[in-house]
Amino acid sequence: MSRIGKIARRTFLFGAIAVTGGAAFGYYKMVETPPNPLLPDTGAALNAYVIIDTSGITIVAPRAEMGQGVQTTLAALVAEELDVTLDQITVIHGPPAKAYFNQALLGNAIPVIEYQRKPWVHDAAEFVGNAAKFLNLQVTGGSTSTRDAYVKMREAGAQARQMLIEAAAKRLNVAANSLRTEAGTVIAADGTTIPYTDLATDAAALPARNVTLRDRSDWKILGTSQPRTDMVAKSTGTATYGVDVRLPDMRFATVKMNPKRSGMRGFDASEALLMEGVEKIIDLGDGVAVVATNTWLAMQAADAITFDWEDATYPADTEAQFAIIEQAFNGEPNSTARDEGDVESVPAAITAEYRVPFLAHATMEPMTTTALFTGSALELWSPNQGPILVRDWCAKAVGLEPEQVTVHTTLMGGGFGRRGEYDFAVLAARVAREMPDTPVQVTWSREEDMRHDFYRPAAIARLSGTVQDGKAVMLSADVAAPSCSHQAMERWLGRSMGGPDTELVAGVYDQPYAIPNYRVRGYKADLDVPVGFWRSVGASYGGFFFDSFIDEMAHAAGRDPLEFRLDLITPEHAPSAKVLEAVRDMSNWNSPLPSGVGRGVAFSYSFGTPVAQVIEVRDTGRGIKIENVWIACDPGVALDPHNIRAQMMGGCIYGLSAAIHGEITHTDGEVDQFNFPDYDGLRMASCPKIEVNVLENALHISGVGEPGTPPAAPALANALFSLTKQRPRSLPLWRDYSFV
Amino acid sequence: MARTLTINGTAHAVDLPDNVPLLWVLRDALHLTGTKYGCGVAACGACTVHIDGEAVRSCQVALGDVWGAVTTIEGIGTPDAVAVVQQAWIDHQVAQCGYCQSGQIMQAAALLAQNVAPTDDDIDEAMNGNLCRCGTYPRIRAAIHDAAKKLQEA
Numbered sequence: 001m002s003r004i005g006k007i008a009r010r011t012f013l014f015g016a017i018a019v020t021g022g023a024a025f026g027y028y029k030m031v032e033t034p035p036n037p038l039l040p041d042t043g044a045a046l047n048a049y050v051i052i053d054t055s056g057i058t059i060v061a062p063r064a065e066m067g068q069g070v071q072t073t074l075a076a077l078v079a080e081e082l083d084v085t086l087d088q089i090t091v092i093h094g095p096p097a098k099a100y101f102n103q104a105l106l107g108n109a110i111p112v113i114e115y116q117r118k119p120w121v122h123d124a125a126e127f128v129g130n131a132a133k134f135l136n137l138q139v140t141g142g143s144t145s146t147r148d149a150y151v152k153m154r155e156a157g158a159q160a161r162q163m164l165i166e167a168a169a170k171r172l173n174v175a176a177n178s179l180r181t182e183a184g185t186v187i188a189a190d191g192t193t194i195p196y197t198d199l200a201t202d203a204a205a206l207p208a209r210n211v212t213l214r215d216r217s218d219w220k221i222l223g224t225s226q227p228r229t230d231m232v233a234k235s236t237g238t239a240t241y242g243v244d245v246r247l248p249d250m251r252f253a254t255v256k257m258n259p260k261r262s263g264m265r266g267f268d269a270s271e272a273l274l275m276e277g278v279e280k281i282i283d284l285g286d287g288v289a290v291v292a293t294n295t296w297l298a299m300q301a302a303d304a305i306t307f308d309w310e311d312a313t314y315p316a317d318t319e320a321q322f323a324i325i326e327q328a329f330n331g332e333p334n335s336t337a338r339d340e341g342d343v344e345s346v347p348a349a350i351t352a353e354y355r356v357p358f359l360a361h362a363t364m365e366p367m368t369t370t371a372l373f374t375g376s377a378l379e380l381w382s383p384n385q386g387p388i389l390v391r392d393w394c395a396k397a398v399g400l401e402p403e404q405v406t407v408h409t410t411l412m413g414g415g416f417g418r419r420g421e422y423d424f425a426v427l428a429a430r431v432a433r434e435m436p437d438t439p440v441q442v443t444w445s446r447e448e449d450m451r452h453d454f455y456r457p458a459a460i461a462r463l464s465g466t467v468q469d470g471k472a473v474m475l476s477a478d479v480a481a482p483s484c485s486h487q488a489m490e491r492w493l494g495r496s497m498g499g500p501d502t503e504l505v506a507g508v509y510d511q512p513y514a515i516p517n518y519r520v521r522g523y524k525a526d527l528d529v530p531v532g533f534w535r536s537v538g539a540s541y542g543g544f545f546f547d548s549f550i551d552e553m554a555h556a557a558g559r560d561p562l563e564f565r566l567d568l569i570t571p572e573h574a575p576s577a578k579v580l581e582a583v584r585d586m587s588n589w590n591s592p593l594p595s596g597v598g599r600g601v602a603f604s605y606s607f608g609t610p611v612a613q614v615i616e617v618r619d620t621g622r623g624i625k626i627e628n629v630w631i632a633c634d635p636g637v638a639l640d641p642h643n644i645r646a647q648m649m650g651g652c653i654y655g656l657s658a659a660i661h662g663e664i665t666h667t668d669g670e671v672d673q674f675n676f677p678d679y680d681g682l683r684m685a686s687c688p689k690i691e692v693n694v695l696e697n698a699l700h701i702s703g704v705g706e707p708g709t710p711p712a713a714p715a716l717a718n719a720l721f722s723l724t725k726q727r728p729r730s731l732p733l734w735r736d737y738s739f740v
Numbered sequence: 741m742a743r744t745l746t747i748n749g750t751a752h753a754v755d756l757p758d759n760v761p762l763l764w765v766l767r768d769a770l771h772l773t774g775t776k777y778g779c780g781v782a783a784c785g786a787c788t789v790h791i792d793g794e795a796v797r798s799c800q801v802a803l804g805d806v807w808g809a810v811t812t813i814e815g816i817g818t819p820d821a822v823a824v825v826q827q828a829w830i831d832h833q834v835a836q837c838g839y840c841q842s843g844q845i846m847q848a849a850a851l852l853a854q855n856v857a858p859t860d861d862d863i864d865e866a867m868n869g870n871l872c873r874c875g876t877y878p879r880i881r882a883a884i885h886d887a888a889k890k891l892q893e894a
Contacts, residue, residue, distance in 0.1 A: 069836070235838075412837065646836060653877070681872075682875070683869075690878055
């Protein structure tokens with residue numbers, strides 16, 4: 001109660017960051033419905049999510065499909081209430097528009113630890129989330145897509161259905177309540193059947209009504225695993241990703257930007273200009289673009305250019321960068337996001353320091369965007385997670401108004417947070433401006449992509465704790481890192497950010513543990529290595545710090561690590577306790593360990609979803625192999641169980657890949673890693689068997705794209721401790737352990 | 741000098757320098773975009789195609805060195821007539837982002853052509869060069885076993 005009262009009137013909370021000087025909005029503005037952006041050439045848009053024309057039914061799923069299956073699940077929300085089957089519809093991403101603002105993303109900003117929220121706080125968060133409208137935040141991220149869409153897209157389906165029924169009632173001159181709907185048709189009592197496609201134009205002229213959503217027990221599509229709408233295309237090479245856009249007379253280009261992320265004093269492209277297929281070399285100020293007839297020819301020419309780069313503005317090597325992060329502990333905390341009891345009153349019995357490196361996203365499809373500039377218009381085909389950001393920043397870059405820019409959001413070959421930036425689109429727009437009336441696709445080489453990322457921040461944690469009678473009685477955690485939220489918000493909104501950033505301490509301050517003296521402080525490191533949102537953001541390292549240290553405390557207490565966690569979690573958050581119990585049972589946790597086998601458990605609550613994982617490792621003699629993973633999660637409502645299991649597996653594998661292999665280091669201001677041989681992930685032979693159980697005890701629906709990642713590294717680290725009795729306190733693990 | 745390549749059973753004239761990798765011939769000159777660029781150094785397998793039935797990384801085969809008939813993901817099946825291995829991918833709902841899956845499927849198809857009943861070890865060995873950042877490996881393995889069974893029954 002008191003914390004929510006701390007929202008200052010002129011301070012707008014955003015992702016738990018204060019945007020000082022932000023606008024204050026009246027109630028009306030907060031609840032006002034933005035206009036429907038859909039103006040189809042043919043047929044009718046019944047609302048912002050449903051277009052029906054004579055050829056069929058199209059559902060707008062305005063979140064980026066980067067592999068998480070979101071377009072299928074969002075379409076299913078509409079389809080369930082509209083009474084159409086998924087094979088009857090076409091799903092499109094749709095245009096950038098205020099109507100598609102992500103309310104849940106900003107709702108997360110409310111400064112009350114999520115698992116502790118009372119229902120009224122949950123409602124307040126929804127209200128605060130309305131502000132996303134004003135910031136034009138149509139963003140795919142924060143594991144918010146289904147949670148944001150859960151009510152509004154079902155309502156859109158129900159409203160469209162109601163309008164179609166009323167249109168049919170008028171046409172047949174019967175009462176609306178005598179009609180029913182099924183598989184895209186309205187059916188009258190006498191058996192007369194009218195397809196939605198015949199009714200759409202009439203229906204669109206009717207006003208939207210208040211609707212009642214169906215009870216879950218009546219669901220036919222939701223709650224059941226659905227074939228993904230993109231699966232056939234992705235299995236036949238016919239899905240169009242950003243790099244697959246082909247336009248008449250299109251040119252292929254690549255960029256070579258300063259690897260020190262700074263300016264350029266000069267370059268010599270005399271050799272490159274003579275190379276086959278090269279049409280143009282464009283000075284971008286801090287790098288160049290090569291335009292050619294073929295991407296590879298452009299990349300070859302780019303490699304033949306010599307540059308005189310300006311130096312990095314950040315410390316030039318990794319050691320110096322960590323020294324800056326370490327120095328942050330000497331300053332004032334940026335946040336004290338949790339402060340229960342009095343940690344200073346309890347002498348610390350165990351202390352530890354943990355470290356994690358910068359990480360790249362390394363999406364399989366490198367950064368790319370295709371652009372066509374005509375002088376008065378700019379058209380973009382861009383795999384991106386924030387189409388309004390792309391539209392507005394590209395408009396600015398080429399001197400147009402946002403209304404003059406069209407953005408097509410394509411399928412994307414992975415996102416993981418990287419495509420929430422817009423740098424790749426702006427570069428393409430700037431290249432296109434130099435090639436008027438000629439479409440140009442700008443594709444980064446893998447090396448360019450790896451070395452020009454916005455990295456997951458490196459971080460250091462200092463933890464201390466005390467156990468008494470087998471329980472944790474004190475835990476103090478200080479975390480220092482550069483703020484990816486402040487950096488990303490500054491890039492998104494174009495103004496400087498300050499204030500407390502609880503994302504710095506995510507995965508640490510917000511865990512459902514009943515520890516009487518529990519304090520978490522964040523320290524913002526003054527380090528401008530480019531950092532950004534990486535799958536699960538702060539919890540990606542916070543989960544490792546917190547849960548590893550809980551494991552240390554369990555061993556210090558002489559307790560079974562799983563029971564130790566369960567004792568502390570049970571009184572605090574019942575759904576979290578249930579996921580721990582589930583992995584205990586799935587993994588046969590209490591069975592004796594065979595020799596040469598280690599077993600570790602980890603738990604992390606992130607993005608509203610508690611996830612527990614047990615990992616079993618075996619010493620094969622040729623190295624350590626991760627053999628088995630058991631995962632239990634609770635997203636409240638399991639809209640598509642198969643897809644949720646896939647996200648949990650994928651999130652875990654992404655986390656394990658980073659834990660074992662992932663690190664971005666710097667020498668002389670430049671990233672040392674170039675390509676997958678320097679930045680590998682799990683492969684078929686190193687991937688464990690994984691079993692997932694999806695529970696539904698939590699009060700509210702929550703996301704699944706990210707929460708599988710935070711427990712992966714600590715579950716592996718705890719298993720390695722179980723096997724070797726050596727406690728991993730820094731990542732990546734390949735430095736200290738040999739894996740097969 | 742224009743060269744002629746046989747791709748998916750059709751002859752294509754290509755007028756590009758001999759050193760351009762097959763990958764970029766397919767993608768940028770012929771607009772066969774199912775084959776993907778991931779790394780350019782044979783470290784990810786996204787560009788896997790068949791030359792005379794053998795799985796190769798098309799980013800490492802120069803146009804001038806293409807020694808036989810090329811088959812790409814578009815050549816083994818279409819959305820209306822999927823290959824057995826593609827149907828297994830659909831049945832197991834393998835793909836997430838899907839970007840690596842053309843390469844995964846072409847690698848798996850080559851494995852199945854040589855080995856009618858691959859073991860888990862065979863799959864590890866054949867598929868280890870194909871990177872998937874979404875982590876679809878458990879379903880890829882299941883789909884390969886399933887496709888092997890279906891191919892044997894056929």
